[in-house]
Amino acid sequence: KNQVEQSPQSLIILEGKNCTLQCNYTVSPFSNLRWYKQDTGRGPVSLTIMTFSENTKSNGRYTATLDADTKQSSLHITASQLSDSASYICVVNTPRGGSQGNLIFGKGTKLSVKP
């Protein structure tokens, strides 16, 4: 069964600290892996998209890694800010001919950054 598991479910850190969120998947076949940030009451916003051949991709203070062999990904947030408080969702795309693929969503990690 295609699944995306994220850990931890929730995380509280102090402003200025770094943190790493984990994503394990059992999706096959694999097309690409995405990380989204979702603020409360808003739609998700894309942070990174990585294909099979990409190990690392950065977007400002966000750095995503992908190990396609072990089917694991991580999202590292550097020097956290209060505005980083949100849910972070890992999404794996499995190809489906003639469409943009099937997106399999994790349930997200809820990050709270405290002053």
Next chain:
Amino acid sequence: KAGVTQTPRYLIKTRGQQVTLSCSPISGHRSVSWYQQTPGQGLQFLFEYFSETQRNKGNFPGRFSGRQFSNSRSEMNVSTLELGDSALYLCASSLGGSEYNEQFFGPGTRLTVL
């Protein structure tokens, strides 16, 4: 460039009623996808439309349907509402040509079924 817009933002219905939600994609985007988000299940894919044709569908009952118009705007309909249909319904648009295209999400419609 305007983002994805969804109307209405909030909706309250009672069991057995039907509801229609609307989504206007980013200009130039031809693909519109719909998702249901609940606290227990997270985000789940409903269906995708491209050039007025449904080309992908998730595992939802037939009470959930949609359509896309020639201007790429899309509507989603849920008939015979159940309490479990209470959720945030999100639509996302993309250029649509590839599974690598980035999807841009709207703010969602919060549906409450009483």
